[in-house]
Amino acid sequence: MFVHTIFDLLAWASAGLLGWRISRAGLLKCVAPALSLRRDPWYFASLATGALAGAILFGSTNMSLAGLWPLGHSIAGAIAGGIVAVELYKWACGLRGSTGLPFVAPLALGIAIGRLGCFFSGLPDYTYGTPTEVPWAVDFGDGIQRHPVQLYESVAMLAFLAFWLRSLSAGYLPIIRNGFYLFVAWYALQRFAWEFLKPYPPIVGPFNIFHLICIALFAYSLFMMRGQRELRPAI
Secondary structure (H helix, E strand, O other), rough: OOOHHHHHHHHHHHHHHHHHHHOOOOOHHHHHHHHHHHHHHHHHHHHHHHHHHHHHHHHHHHHHHHHOOOOOHHHHHHHHHHHHHHHHHHHOOOOOOOOOHHHHHHHHHHHHHHHHHHHHHHHHHHOOOOOOOOOOEEEEEOOOOOHHHHHHHHHHHHHHHHHHHHHHHHHOOOHHOOOOHHHHHHHHHHHHHOOOOOOOOEEEEEEEEHHHHHHHHHHHHHHHHHHHOOOOOOO
């Protein structure tokens, strides 16, 4: 777990630095209203509380379903929990529109780096893939060649990050307006696909708990993007 901790710290530091650089470059100047909300301590408290609760709840639930009892955590659970908490906070305050755009690039980079920590942590991390005979399969120490699903997700999120940074640089407003929801949709789609390559126990048909979270996240993103069309030019 020491290796994972190192990569987690690297992910946090890199995400923070990237967010700072984007802000300094003025790439988010079109979302000043959203940025002002982020100075609200209760907004951050809601976000942090929801993300932490979701991460532990869903990560630990998945571990217990597999017959493992260590306290777990999950980035999918953190995203879902953070979204629920923030949307409830916005509803209570009468706020509308997206406030998550400044987090898009940091989250994409943080997930990509964090998954490298999962990969190098090996079997104890319980994020490895199912057995396979593909040429790029990896033996994590038990003599079984497995899908390196951690790397699949890392590459997928780096691809989204490249797309997002290019859209920001070009000032492509149709993408920027829906930036956070596009991030959620892409995360949900790629994570949903990789879950079929993991040994997690199914709970509904062939779907495990993270499949269901991804379905909910994707539905949320579509619903919110539809709502964004009614709020332009707000972001």
